[in-house]
């Protein structure tokens with residue numbers, strides 16, 4: 462049977478599309494502390510600040526275009542004879558824009574969620590401090606992104622895929638944010654081959670069987686081309 466591949470992507474795959482990573486020196490994250498904008502407590506304290514932070518990120522993501530790394534993964538999903546599952550920590554929509562199917566474990570900027578009734582809908586370009594839910598009409602709308610301290614989405618499905626994979630690949634992720642950072646260890650324990658693709662070696666590199674370094678827009682298409690050539 463053709464090998465099943467599970468791929469985890471992080472902010473690094475979107476860096477060359479102009480979306481900053483956590484560590485970028487001038488990135489959006491350096492202007493705000495995580496605890497001020499990306500936790501449920503922050504939203505309870507200052508909903509306007511949090512909405513404005515995500516409004517800015519949504520506007521930035523809407524301008525961004527997929528780069529050759531997103532395109533190569535979409536091509537792999539189409540052309541590889543085995544199953545290719547892409548799981549992303551990113552909240553941008555660049556994998557879908559490139560034509561891939563993806564599990565957004567940290568939610569998506571394109572979505573809105575009612576904190577009161579759990580209704581989900583497409584997020585408007587900008588949301589305010591007392592944004593109403595179209596279903597229950599309470600002013601409890603929030604971005605449908607997973608904040609620090611909240612449970613990521615699709616965990617059971619992702620772990621099922623991971624444990625039935627033949628190869629696990631982590632692309633453009635620092636390995637600092639759990640539970641995604643733990644996938645490589647789960648894979649290792651299960652005897653699954655592991656590969657890291659990153660701009661540079663990371664603190665997690667020692668956990669992988671192999672690390673390929675280079676910008677995602679070059680390293681990912683090269684890896685995919687090699688795999689599809691067989």
Ligand code: NAD
Pocket residue numbers: 470471472473474475476477480481482483484550551552553567632633634635636637638658659660661663675676677678
């Ligand atoms: P991170 O910022 O912690 O790490 C990014 C990694 O990408 C680093 O290891 C870096 O070496 C690597 N990298 C940077 N430029 C690269 C390039 N051109 N090619 C290949 N690799 C490159 O990001 P993370 O591990 O995804 O952190 C997780 C959190 O960051 C997630 O919760 C995610 O929601 C959030 N985040 C998302 C976005 C987005 O949606 N685009 C952007 C910033 C942060």
